[in-house]
Amino acid sequence: MPQHSVLERLEILADAAKYDASCASSGTVKRSSKGGKGIGSTEGMGICHAYAPDGRCISLLKILLTNHCVFDCHYCINRKSANTRRARFTPQEVVDLTLSFYRRNYIEGLFLSSGIVKSSSHTMEQLIEVARILREEHDFRGYIHLKTIPEADPELVGRAGLYADRVSINVELPTVAGLTRLAPDKSAPQIEGAMGQLKEAIVEARDARKRFRHAPKFAPAGQSTQMIVGADAATDADIVDRASTLYDRFGLRRVYYSAFSPIPDASAVLPLKRPPLMREHRLYQSDWLMRFYGYAPHEVQEAADSNGMLPLDIDPKLAWALRFRGDFPVDVNRAPREKLLRVPGLGVKAVNAIVTARRQRRLRLADVARLTVSLAKVRPFIVTEDWRPVMLTDRADLRSLVAPAARSQQLELFG
Amino acid sequence: MKPVCDTRLAQTFHVSLDRPDDFEGWRDAARGMIRAGVLPDRIVWETPADQRMDLFAQVSRHSPPPLPDAPPPRTSRNFLQLAQSVILHSDSERFSLLYRVLWRLQSHSRLMEDRADADVRLMEDLARQVRRDIHKMRAFVRFRCVENEDGEHYVAWFEPEHHILRANGGFFVRRFAAMRWSILTPRASLHWDGDTLHEGPPASRADAPSGDPVEALWRGYYAAIFNPSRLKVGAMLKEMPRRYWKNLPEAALIPELIAGAQAREAQMVQAGAQETGERPQSLEAIGAAILACRRCAIGCNGTRAVMGEGPETSALMIVGEQPGDIEEREGRPFLGPAGQVLRAHLERAGIPIGQTYVTNAVKHFKFENRGKQRLHHNPAAREIDTCRWWLDSERALVRPRLVLALGASAARGLLGRTVSVQQVRGAAHRLDDGSELWITTHPSYLLRLDGEGREAEEARFSDDLHKIASRLSELSKPAAGSHA
Incomplete structure (x- = not known):
């Protein structure tokens, strides 16, 4: 096999890693290299050091150790049967790349994943070795996210958490049927079993640290997962349901949704047409509704249409409000916080500002205007000192008044 | 009642601050002015950066004496916190805004909680822009490594929008404590020798190194991690506006990546092309269709x-x-x-x-x-x-x-x-x-x-x-x- 240069291999292995949506570098413990030892820091909030033209943040060096793989998952560019260029890095090469990028302030740390070579446990050992060299030999205090291989020895998964800030296992597809069809070598019970183990280890370590200050930290930024949207028949309602179960069962920090996108040398089993990127966006919005706005999963599902799909032209919060108009208008001067959070166009920050400001005086429409982006969107749903929507809330054509003006339809390239 | 002809109403006071981000200087002067009862529109604030002279005003560079029986100035923790960010903004009206809010706080102690108030809102907006600039500096500073007799030295050229360089120094110290580095900007520069942080004079782009071999790897990574099937230029521009591009080595690639994206996606789909239309309705139709399948x-x-x-x-x-x-x-x-x-x-x-x-x-x-x-x-x-x-x-x-x-x-x-x-x-x-x-x-x-x-x-x-x-x-x- 011809040996590629570091640049060529970096290109191959970054290209192979880009279908993992997560690039978060936030939510871990505070660390710094003050005192002159080691390198790096983490301060809670992650930093996006660059943005690619796909609008995604580049925070971490996100690569695979190798894109050789013994698995044959149809949606994956690295599957065994794909005709793609293969490459591998040694753990030391990944360490050197990470450090030279970090010193130049290109990245917050490393997100390392890998195709499965030899065996799952062998691959996992290699991933851990990279993290170990970084942490132990270079005293690296930046962020490390390790992808965990569910089929690997549980003892190895435990070691990964000692070096990494975040660990993740992808559930890959929202339904078990989808997984069986598209990822024939993977098994849903095994993936969930491994996620359960990670959860236990994280909770245990957190408990131990409450009692013993020097107990080792275990994945202080928690675990996350990713599912691919639009490669199987799952509806938005199915996905919302699955995500909320995952949050509950495994205490996940994040569920990432990745709209299936055409890959080079695609397997013939895949749908050829990608789902609209807006669908992915709407799922993230529904995720936010559950995590920050106090919506129960079934309430988010109520925003979906009869086929279980969220509308693409308006956000799920607005869709919910249009469906349950009886709950509106909401009086910004009187309503409890939970009610205000349901007003389309009012974000968490705006609601907090309203709640503090109204202790001072009664708010008028102009006051609300200063706190929101679009008054037109908010107006039909609120009552202020000087404003009452009267019939507006009940008008049949309300949707067209508050929905964003239909932009010229995004050109469907392959429609 | 004080006499109407009180000189404080007619006189304009000039306050010179040492630096554009001189919060302590502003606070001390503002305290004195409040105690002297000087109205907000009677003070002209100056820094070395923005020398302005109000030619027609009656100028006094002396601090006025405090009013007899003036109570100590009141303030709130919220205000002080926000003010420390606002003072870093490049808007020359920031000192007047802060003084005006401080003045209003004397009679309305809970003003800061009224976040719908126009002045409070303005303060929050300016503070937000400053925080964003601080954050973007942490994100977009790009060091270039030069080797000299003392070993490696990492040097960056950066152009912040606001006066945030000094406030941001601590971040780079905490992160790169064991490295020797310098950040050069048009207004000032910072130098860390592994032990202490020094401030230096304004610099120019020519003072920074012109390249670094690792940038080729970084550019390669940037191009490879980009997924051409999901072009979202607007989302990128929102977080990485064009004005930062000139100091980002990877940004030079953006135009060609965007131009090539649609062609690349079309090619991928073409390569894996499969008719997704209706399935043939009879075995004969399949038999005929497979003869032409390529x-x-x-x-x-x-x-x-x-x-x-x-x-x-x-x-x-x-x-x-x-x-x-x-x-x-x-x-x-x-x-x-x-x-x-x-x-x-x-x-x-x-x-x-x-x-x-x-x-x-x-x-x-x-x-x-x-x-x-x-x-x-x-x-x-x-x-x-x-x-x-x-x-x-x-x-x-x-x-x-x-x-x-x-x-x-x-x-x-x-x-x-x-x-x-x-x-x-x-x-x-x-x-x-x-x-x-x-x-x-x-x-x-x-x-x-x-x-x-x-x-x-x-x-x-x-x-x-x-x-x-x-x-x-x-x-x-x-x-x-x-x-x-």
Whole structure:
């Protein structure tokens, strides 16, 4: 096999890693290299050091150790049967790349994943070795996210958490049927079993640290997962349901949704047409509704249409409000916080500002205007000192008044 | 009552601050002014950066004396916190705004909680812009490494929008404590020697190194991590506005990445192109369509596609691998030596071939030329997956209760994954449409063996077929009953 240069291999292995949506570098413990030892820091909030033209943040060096793989998952560019260029890095090469990028302030740390070579446990050992060299030999205090291989020895998964800030296992597809069809070598019970183990280890370590200050930290930024949207028949309602179960069962920090996108040398089993990127966006919005706005999963599902799909032209919060108009208008001067959070166009920050400001005086429409982006969107749903929507809330054509003006339809390239 | 002609109402006071981000200086002066009762519009604030002279004002550079019995100035923690960010803003009106809010706080102590108030809102907006600039500096500073006699020195050129350099120094110290680094900006510079942080004079771009070999790797990474199928230029510009691009080594690639993206996606889809339209509505239509199929390399090798054959109502469908030399010439499946073996075994097991639909996982013949012979070549997984669309179409029309896959290629065409035939043979597997799948070896495998090995395998093959025969009669019984 011809040996590629570091640049060529970096290109191959970054290209192979880009279908993992997560690039978060936030939510871990505070660390710094003050005192002159080691390198790096983490301060809670992650930093996006660059943005690619796909609008995604580049925070971490996100690569695979190798894109050789013994698995044959149809949606994956690295599957065994794909005709793609293969490459591998040694753990030391990944360490050197990470450090030279970090010193130049290109990245917050490393997100390392890998195709499965030899065996799952062998691959996992290699991933851990990279993290170990970084942490132990270079005293690296930046962020490390390790992808965990569910089929690997549980003892190895435990070691990964000692070096990494975040660990993740992808559930890959929202339904078990989808997984069986598209990822024939993977098994849903095994993936969930491994996620359960990670959860236990994280909770245990957190408990131990409450009692013993020097107990080792275990994945202080928690675990996350990713599912691919639009490669199987799952509806938005199915996905919302699955995500909320995952949050509950495994205490996940994040569920990432990745709209299936055409890959080079695609397997013939895949749908050829990608789902609209807006669908992915709407799922993230529904995720936010559950995590920050106090919506129960079934309430988010109520925003979906009869086929279980969220509308693409308006956000799920607005869709919910249009469906349950009886709950509106909401009086910004009187309503409890939970009610205000349901007003389309009012974000968490705006609601907090309203709640503090109204202790001072009664708010008028102009006051609300200063706190929101679009008054037109908010107006039909609120009552202020000087404003009452009267019939507006009940008008049949309300949707067209508050929905964003239909932009010229995004050109469907392959429609 | 104070006399109306109090000089404080007419006089304008000038306050000179040492630096544009001199919060302590502003706070001390503001305290004095409040205690002296100086109205907000009577103070002109100055820094070395923005020298302004109000020529027509009556200027006093002396601090006015405090009013007799003036209470100590009141403030709030919220205000002080926000003010420390606001003071870093480049807006020259920031000092007046802060003084005006401080003035109002004297009579309205909870003003800061009224976040809908125009002044408070303005303070919050300015503070937000400053915080964003601080954050963007942490993100977009790019060090370039130079080697000199003392070792490595990392130098960056950056152009912040606001006066944030000093406030941001701590972040870089905490992160790069063991490195020697300098950040140069048009207004000032910071130098860290591994021990102390020094401030230096304004710098120019020419003072910073012009390149770094690692940037080639970084650019390569940036281009490779970009997914051309999901172009979202607006989202990128929102977080990485153009004004930062000139100091980002990777940004030079953006125009060509965007230009190439649509072409790249189109190419990917083209390469994997598959008609996703309606499935053919009859076996004849499939037979006609596969003749023109060029979706994979085998389809393009000039051979004739071989359609399956048998009654459309068959309860059993047998799937082989691909047509061979004889089948391709005759245009019918299972005529060659392996086909003969299969037919003989079916007869012995009591499975009437006339009531069975036989077809292949791959419709074209893949071969290698060896002299005059066309030597059979296994289809690749990808080719089987591509051809699966046709096999699925046949299954949708024939709707067999039982499918028998001969060999690993046929199994893949039905399951979508590669299985070990020896492990999965002899038991039923359920397919998506509810039918049963049985898997056994391909008869050509038997032909390649001889002696005892062949006898043993023939026996197992025959055994599998007998099981299928009895399963087939079981399956047809209840169905027959329900029809009666």
